[in-house]
Amino acid sequence: MLAKTYGSAVYGVDAHIITIEVNVSTGTKFFMVGLPDSAVKESEHRVESALKQNGFSMPRQKVIVNLAPADIKKEGSSYDLPIAIGILAASAQIDVPNLEEYLIMGELALDGSIRPIKGALPIAIEARKKGFKGLILPKENASEAAIVDNLQVLGADNLLQAVRHLTGFELIEPLEYDTRDMFQTHINEYEADFANVQGQENIKRSLEIAAAGGHNVIMIGPPGAGKTMLAKRLPSILPPLSLQESLETTKIHSVAGHLKEHASLIASRPFRAPHHTISDVALVGGGGIPQPGEISLANNGVLFLDELPEFKRAVLEVMRQPLEERKVTISRAKISIDFPANFMLIASMNPCPCGYYNHPEKECVCAPGVVQKYLNKVSGPLLDRIDLHVEVTPVSFDQLSADRKTESSEEIRKRVIEARLIQEERFKDQPEIYNNAMMNSQMVKSMCQINQAGKALLKTAMEKLGLSARAYDRILKVSRTIADLAGKEDIQIEHLAEAIQYRSLDRDGWAS
């Protein structure tokens, strides 16, 4: 007898439907065909044990399991459950008239309990798209999948529970999730606030600009100047995630298997701060079964690289392309997979090994040439891709001890949100663009126009600072954001001038 169940394979952040055909006929052997990897092949043993432990049996006949389409590689152990149910149906141990209305995924333990899977959210999205009525999956992954509406999300603890639901013996209550108010509850939940940073008004200003337009920032300054402290407060002034952004980000974390048990939508922007010993695969993604790296986990949020020159140069270089394209492409023999990597980079560094180069009071003790060499650890093309270069000097003891009340993150965030609303309006015909930093050259030309005086200023700056064409576009985007923060329709000369001053590391004069 032939039975059909449906499962799913996840590539990158998208799921594809896999048909599992089980045929039981006269003979004796078990065959699995359709490009399964070794973990899928071992399914036979897990399934056999799980069936036995729950009062069923593996048919003592010829069993053929075909996973289709054959050209998609099936990986991992999460096909156990649809295979087991297919075998039960094909050997007439259960009778499920509407089996084809369900997409089923889950790994079986030997006793028949169901273990969590990766990628439940993309699987649920695809299941709804293809018109399935229900999705049976591990209970731990149910809340992740329940974001998707018009789909019965059925979390099962074990094989028996899934079987009882399918045969109509005892129904599982579908999990429903209301996304309406979850974004409200997360706002204002920050441990660190700009209110307890004394002084540093210019740095706060540059971080406000960065947050408002989604720009990349590098902070350069001596030890103890407050770089790490300032960077850690960036999340507190970021605009809230839109539902669209949240779905994109949650999908990536779902694929990476990073969502906490019973977690659903990611409601606040990710802030990823990998250590400088990170490998290039962990940073940009990759591996045998391609997994998203830190830059993708930071999608629609922030990637913080503290002490930038300490990262291996090769690791930093692999970031160049994704920084430009806002996605990372991982190529494998048969397919290539894209992971979104639309993140805002915030980096920090000391100006030299001793840390005191250019310090107002302390003397730099580095040998000549060492300063330049230190800076060179971060390549020009990478610095080019960073919109705002800010020099952080420590605040004086008097200022530190004054303990004056300074502006809170909430007040700054209000202005950031205002500026984002202007951008939302600007990009309403470009649904894939969320902020000024994401504009391409074409859009910069049409949306960042400057007058004659502005052009003259920019020309002088380009020549004097030796700026690249990329830096030119970045200056225009940053000026656009500065004008948005000021609520001005046109980019004015002072907006441009402020943007130019954030290119200090391009200057040939730095450290020479």
Ligand SMILES: Nc1ncnc2c1ncn2[C@@H]1O[C@H](COP(=O)(O)OP(=O)(O)OP(=O)(O)O)[C@@H](O)[C@H]1O
């Ligand atoms: N402007 C400030 N207001 C209040 N506290 C400050 C300020 N600047 C520095 N501090 C204090 O100094 C500590 C050191 O700052 P932080 O670790 O951020 O420096 P850093 O620039 O990252 O130094 P390093 O280069 O050594 O990593 C902070 O934890 C904070 O207690």
Ligand SMILES: [Mg+2]
């Ligand atoms: Mg630090």
Ligand SMILES: [Zn+2]
């Ligand atoms: Zn030095």
